[in-house]
Amino acid sequence: MSNRLRARRVVETLKEYHPPLGGRDGLRLDFNENVDGCSTRVLHTLHSITAELLNKYPEREPGERAVARHLGIAADQVLLTNGVDEAIHLLAETYLEPGDETLIAVPTFSMYEIYALATGAMVRSVQSSEALEFPAAAMLAAITPQTRLICVANPNNPTGAIATREQLLAILNAAPQAAVLIDEAYIHFGGETLLDQLGHIDNLFICRTFSKAFGLAGFRLGALLGPTQHMKMLRRVASPYNVNGVALTCLSAALDDRDYIAAYVEQVLEGRSLLERFYRERNIPYWPSQANFVLAYFGDYRKVFVDEMRKRGILVRDRNNDPGCAGCVRITLGNREQTVRLLRELPEALAAIGFTPQPRPTLVAKEAQ
Numbered sequence: 001m002s003n004r005l006r007a008r009r010v011v012e013t014l015k016e017y018h019p020p021l022g023g024r025d026g027l028r029l030d031f032n033e034n035v036d037g038c039s040t041r042v043l044h045t046l047h048s049i050t051a052e053l054l055n056k057y058p059e060r061e062p063g064e065r066a067v068a069r070h071l072g073i074a075a076d077q078v079l080l081t082n083g084v085d086e087a088i089h090l091l092a093e094t095y096l097e098p099g100d101e102t103l104i105a106v107p108t109f110s111m112y113e114i115y116a117l118a119t120g121a122m123v124r125s126v127q128s129s130e131a132l133e134f135p136a137a138a139m140l141a142a143i144t145p146q147t148r149l150i151c152v153a154n155p156n157n158p159t160g161a162i163a164t165r166e167q168l169l170a171i172l173n174a175a176p177q178a179a180v181l182i183d184e185a186y187i188h189f190g191g192e193t194l195l196d197q198l199g200h201i202d203n204l205f206i207c208r209t210f211s212k213a214f215g216l217a218g219f220r221l222g223a224l225l226g227p228t229q230h231m232k233m234l235r236r237v238a239s240p241y242n243v244n245g246v247a248l249t250c251l252s253a254a255l256d257d258r259d260y261i262a263a264y265v266e267q268v269l270e271g272r273s274l275l276e277r278f279y280r281e282r283n284i285p286y287w288p289s290q291a292n293f294v295l296a297y298f299g300d301y302r303k304v305f306v307d308e309m310r311k312r313g314i315l316v317r318d319r320n321n322d323p324g325c326a327g328c329v330r331i332t333l334g335n336r337e338q339t340v341r342l343l344r345e346l347p348e349a350l351a352a353i354g355f356t357p358q359p360r361p362t363l364v365a366k367e368a369q
């Protein structure tokens with residue numbers, strides 16, 4: 001046997017996930033970020049950063065108390081993380097043994113699968129129906145005694161669909177042996193939070209991010225919320241300095257500027273209904289969204305459409321490879337001015353590529369795998 005260093009077997013078979021980050025010049029409507037900016041209070045606080053703040057290890061707890069106050073929960077129910085990505089990673093590391101099952105409804109955010117597989121656990125993917133709605137009944141049916149982690153994005157990415165409170169409570173109830181993560185990354189734009197259930201249900205975890213409505217994706221700041229007794233376990237796994245001092249220093253300013261969030265969300269919702277109306281008027285199949293983006297079907301024109309928009313300085317996201325999303329493109333909404341620009345370029349881009357709307361082929365639903 002060779003004594004060469006090798007990665008663990010599950011890591012060697014893991015698919016590479018490369019979000020197309022390179023060369024993103026132009027209007028970035030491809031990553032669901034806030035493309036408007038962020039609170040000016042945050043920018044102001046950044047100017048107060050001193051060498052002392054940078055040379056000392058960051059203290060997470062004051063930030064956790066601020067988030068707890070903001071959400072009306074206890075500080076020991078909050079763990080600040082390096083984005084929601086780290087929250088998912090920590091849940092997988094804390095609750096999954098090799099061979100355990102993780103349950104997700106696809107299409108959804110890619111990192112659930114990656115972090116789960118990296119632990120040596122298996123992933124059961126339940127395909128959403130043709131309407132790309134949350135497949136609640138199929139999810140319930142797919143729960144087994146080996147299910148130890150269930151991740152639901154609510155609203156979901158890339159569909160914009162929501163799961164109802166009743167659907168989520170039924171899943172929580174049916175899988176008491178599993179950590180159930182409700183990922184509320186897009187909750188400012190739609191859907192109903194389960195925050196009021198936090199601490200009352202032993203296996204409920206919720207995560208929130210500062211990357212979307214708050215406009216702070218570059219800070220890498222997220223919050224994992226859960227029952228106190230479980231958060232103790234997660235804190236054992238987390239690095240003590242997982243969140244950087246600059247982000248922590250600006251956190252209160254971000255939370256306090258509720259006016260900024262409200263004004264930005266209002267513009268996104270306005271833009272969303274304008275974009276959905278555009279699709280309706282053009283007979284372009286789309287999925288009604290509760291998030292800051294809309295998924296639509298461009299069929300065979302998908303690639304030329306994405307390329308044509310890029311030529312016009314607007315980046316949109318090809319979702320062709322997501323399960324059940326062949327021919328689909330996702331467009332994020334920005335502020336009012338950016339939506340005006342989007343709606344000016346869209347018809348011109350479609351005309352330039354000679355687009356005619358195509359009926360969406362029937363989705364061949366796959367069994368949970």
Ligand SMILES: Cc1ncc(COP(=O)(O)O)c(C=O)c1O
Pocket residue numbers: 031032082083084085086109153156157183185208209210211217221222
């Ligand atoms: C559902 C969902 N959760 C989490 C994230 C990532 O959040 P963060 O930037 O906090 O890691 C994304 C990013 O696209 C997402 O779509």
